[in-house]
Each structure stands twice: as structure tokens, then as C-alpha cells.
Amino acid sequence: MMDRRQFVKIAASLSAAFGLSGLPEPVTAALRRIDPRTVPTLLYLQGQSCSGCSISLLQAQHPAPLTLITKYSRLAFHADLSASSGGQAMALIERYCRGEAGDYLLALEGAIPERMPQACKIGDVTLASLLESAARTMTAAVAIGACACDGGIPGAEGNQTGAVGLPEFLAKRQVDKPVVRIRGCSVHPDWVWQTVVNLVEIGMPELTEAGSPQRFFSRTVHETCPRYHDFQQEIFAAKLGDRGCLFNLGCLGPLTMADCSSRWWNGGTTWCINDNAPCVGCASPIFAKRKDLPFYRMKKKA
């Protein structure tokens, strides 16, 4: 027999997965009783990023973004949303990083310019020095997106800033704090929000060898692809716009661990393969890294 606390935990993760509206009344009633002071404070910082992951997080459907930042987390700071600005915002960030504003989870979007720290500053302070403080005071971190996990495009072959992801940045400084890696360029909002709820209500999720939650990243796009049957029957798209398996056009689904084929994007509207667009491998640790691994295989004129 599960106790009430366990029940609430499970209900919370269920609700995160399916939204409150579809749950029976006793479950939603239990959810309303969760003490809001137990939700985690997120300090959301951006490094060498494009804000695409933040914009993707705003596409969350069930629960909606406002529910997520009032009910399942406290968003202490986010550069795109905070009313606070300038010195007031800087003071807030620095108080958290010094450990003076309470427990928090660090959420980082974007890479860190390891060889050229001046290539990313918040206010007048380098991101690297803020992160060095945060590394001592944060409870754990969530690396959000390809850049924060593995350096992403800023860390691609031939880059000038030596961009790296948060795990590598922390490892070089012998910091041993948990970092959950949510890959994707951008992340799918469910991948992040459900992980946050999991961290609060249950604890660290089961991770893959690559440090990402097993729940979302344990099988390749290829093996779960609705066109896997086409692949087996050797029904291949020959040119853009064709249906069939997209392997011959360069699809990187076989190299990419993600559950896009069952989750779909933008509230279940579609996903890349459904639009006849080859997977570009954006959830892979080597996304966009190598010049000799292009996204597509198209014909070349002599």
C-alpha cells in the first residue's frame, strides 16, 4: 500500500505527463495540496545560445508554461521573461550564485567559451566566472539543449571560442555535482519540464550512459520510426518531398537517441519525418560537430 506522499509523487509526475485536465478529481485535489515551498527554484542562465530552447519551453502544452513556472518550479531569473533588469537583475543572479538566496537548481542554456571567456558576459561578468561560483552553491544542474550539453554548434569543428558544454566545464574544474543532460537543438519542452518535475517529486531520473533521462533518450529515432517498415521493405525516398524511408537523403535517425517519433512536436502537430524532412540528429551528442558528416545526401553536379 503506498502512502500519501508516494501517491502525491506519482500523481505529480502523471500530471506533468498528461496535464491536470485528464486526471480524476482525487488526484487533482491531492496535487493542489502540494506545499508550493517544496518546488525547486530554477536559476536559468544563458551562455552561447540562440534562446531557441527557451522559446521551445514556451511551447509546452500540458501543463502550460505559466503553470510550470508558478506550480512546478520557481523561475528566479530568466533573461527572456524577468521583469527585473540591469543592476537589480545582476544582484539577484550574483546572490544566488554566492549561495545567499537559498537552494536552487541551475538551468543552463548555451555553451561556455572555454578558450575565450570574454565571448560571453552577463552584465560585466563573464559567464565562466558566474558558473564557477554557481558550481559550489547549486544543488544540481540541468543542461538544456545541444550547446549546454556538448557545446553544440558554437563548439562545432573549426570554432574560434573553444565552446564546451556544462559537464565538460565542470569536469575540468573537478566539480562533482549532478548534471542532467537534455539534448536537442532545440529541446522538446516535455523533455525538460518532465525532468524538472521528476527531480522535485521523485529525485534523479534514470539516466542513459550519455547522461540523459532514459525515459526520452533510450532508443534511436530510426528503430522507433513509423517508416521503419519502409526501410525494411527498401522503400526509399529518392528526392525531397518523397515519402518512404529518408535514409538515402541523409537521415541521421539511426545515430540519434530521442523519442520524437512518438512524442511529436508543437503539441503533437507534426515532427520532422512526418514532414518528409530527414532527421538532422539534433539530439545527438555529435550534432553538427563535423564538417564531414553533413545533414543531407543530395546529388552533386560535376
Place this chain on the structure above:
Amino acid sequence: MRIELGPVTRIEGHLNVKTTISGHRVEDAQCIGEMFRGFEVILRGRDPLDAQQITQRICGVCPYAHAIASSYAQENAYGLTPPPNGRILQNLVQGANHLYDYLLHFYQLSALDFVDVTAILGYKGNDADLVTLRDWVKNELASGKAFPAAPFLPRLEGRYLADAEINIGALKHYLEALRIQQKANQASAIFGGKFPHSTAIFPGGCSQRPALDLVTAYQSLIQEVREFIQQKYLPDLLAVAKAFPDYWHIGQSKGGFMSFGVLPTSPEPGSPRLFAPGVLMDGQVAAVDFAKITEDVRYSRYDSPSGLKVREGELSPAPEKDGAYSWVKAPRYGGAMVEVGPAARVLVDYRQGANQELSRLVDHLTGLAGVTPRELNSVLGRHLSRAICASVIADFLLTESERIDPSAPAALELEIPATGEGFGATEASRGALLHYLRLKNHVIEKYECVVPTTWNCSPRDDQGHPGAMESALIGTQVADPAVQIESVRIVHSFDPCLACAVH
């Protein structure tokens, strides 16, 4: 007195603004981009088709504009003309992206500059979302924890909207807009594959099929967004304008205006666009000539040569360079500073009388506000121009989607040449966007992007002339020099995207 406004929030990316204040007047302003990645170097030696994927990651707020500009540049380089469906689908994707971006900017990024969020505490109605928000803010304020009610508080001190009803209405629409921007993005994802970062846009068209069921789903979503624009966005904007009329005269940039035009009405290169391109200087509109664009770097953190044309662009970072204060370069048109963005897009078209619906809206809405089109060069003018763009684009998308022929293809079979070069120009929601690529041995030899916020957040050029936003800040009267809510409102009116500006 020197006051830093950074980190500036509710924009994209890493912006600092250093101001010099004398009394209550901004004597000088420096706009500083604080993040560099080096996309143009990263692109060298890559497969050219990688470019429309890689360049989208310059900006996750307006990625589709980069996908379009890169696709146009590649079409130009490969000598492709897309099938009619291909261009239409590209338009449907890009246009829906504009709509989301305008709503996000007005409600999520700008509204808290004007709307009094604390008005929620006095809410006595029974709207479920507002009751939730009120109770949450109350509990937060009573909790005794550090920084309660973040991210909505703390905020800058200043005068906010006083009318409780307008405040409550705007907060309700802030919450609704979060849903509506999702619908605009769902519409663009139908043919774009996903949002952010489309995978289905290609040179020559779009890989998704122009199927009837997709078109009707698209139209239904855009119709909902259009209703929100007409019934909520425009009235909210006019209410803000009425309460802050001085902002028709605050934040004028002191140069010309440039727009590359957006949403071509047929597939052929050079075909007319929904918004006409042009450069507006001294009341005259001239055709755009990409050869007149140069980028100065005297005050930018690069030691590559200054004043290079787009085809010759170079990128050599020098973070400690003497006298340099920003990672943003200083682009100039024929040596002159121009503003780009919604006001430029509207003014350049309006002065040519190109789009009659746009002209009608400009006359009608400026008339309602009691100003002239000249006042579009202001804080409120930029906001109003966005709403005008949103209204014109939403109508266009509904008629454009009717032109689809479900029995015809939307993509071309691609065959990539070994050499070639091409320009691709469009309007991102934030303004004029130019991509240039040159191929050699089937790989990218050179790629250059001149991006909207590069123009607007430009530092001084080699002659010492300020960029558009700097010029709009200089001379501003501020009530509290330490806070400068006026300056922050000016900066927000440009909707700066620093990831774009530096790239």
C-alpha cells in the same frame, strides 16, 4: 554620471547599454553585444545544404527567417526557381513565424514595461487563470523568501498603467498570448516540420506535401491568431498608446530606414513582395543595392579590416582590442546609418504606396492615436508598426494558403553545383536580413550574414557615428538616471536580438 543598464532582460541575448547622464539627460549611449560564437567561420568548408540548418541556430526566436534567407541565397547560387507551391509553403511558414514573434514581443517581452502586474492583487473577478495568478502572487509575497513572485517581480521603478481594468485585461491577454503564440507556431510547424528550427524548408521549396487537410488545419490556426490580433492585440496597444502619449516622441532614431521586403507573391527572383523593399533617406525611397553595404569594425572586437563589403567579409575576433566595445559590427548603407525593423518595413512600403491595405491601416491607426506616420519613428511607433505588420500578414496568409495546388509538388530535386555564389534577402520580424554564400568544390568557401539587430544595435562606425539604437537613446530625458525606465522602453521597442546581431 555613467550608468549601466545591463544585463538588459526581456530581449534575446546578452546586451549591455552604457549611458552617460548629465542631469536628467542621456548624453551618450553605447550598445554592447556581449556574446560571440563565430557562425561565419564555423560554416566554412561545410556542405552548403548544412547552411539553412546551421544559420537557423543563429537565433531560436526567428530561425525561420534565417532558413528562408539561406534558402534564397542557395536558390540564387544554384539557379533554382521553386515551383509555385514551394514558394507559397515557405511564405506560410515564415508568415506564421512573424505573427508569433509580434505577439511574444508585445505581451511577454514588452507589456511588463507598461502594465502594472501588481494590479492582479486587487482582482475581484472569477476568471480561473487570473484567480490562480492572484493567489500565487499573494502567497509568494507573504512567503518571506528571497525574490518572491519572480520572474514578474522585482521590476523597475517608474510610472505604470493606472487603470485597473486595462491592467487586468492586459494581464489576461498576457496569459492568452502564451497560448496564441503556440498556435501560430503550430501553424508554421505544419509545413516547417517543427518549431523552433525548421527541418522542412529547403532551397526550392518545402519537403512537406501541400495536402488539403494540412492547409485547412493551417488556416484554422491562423484564423484564431488573426482574431486575437484584431480583438485584443490592437486594442491593448492603442490603450497603452493612450496612457503613454509622450512615447510617440521618445526614442527616435536619427538616420534612414531600410527594408528588404518580405513574402514574395510569386516564385521568380525579384518578384513583388507583400511589403515592398527599399531604402528611405530624406523622404526618398531608393532601390536596395547590396553592394552599398559595408561593415565597420573600429569599435568592434575584431582585428579584421574595417569597411569590407558583404562579399569580402572577414571575422577575426580580438576580445581585448583597444577602443572596441562590442561584438556587434557596424553595418552602414552607402556609409550611412539606417534603422531596420517593423517601423522601417512599414515606412518604406507606405512611402511607395505599394500595399494599399498597409497604407489604409497606417492612416487609420495613426489617425486614431492623433499622430502622423512620421511618429512611427518612436517607441510607440515601433510597437504600432508590429501590429500593422501582424494584421496585414494574417490576412495575407489566409488568401495565400488558398493558392495552393494540392496536386502539384512543393519541392525540387536538388543537384548541388561545385561553384557559385548567391545573395538571399528577406525581413525577419526584427528587420532586414541578408545572407551571402560562395561555393567552391561543393563546399562553402564564404558565408556572410548581415542581420537586423546588427544594424539596430550597431556600435559607432569608423567615423564615430552612432548606430540606430544608440542615436535613439542619446538626448532622452530620464526621470531617475539610476533606473532609466525610459531608456529600457526605447531598447525594448527595437526588440533587440543579440544572438542574431553578433552571430
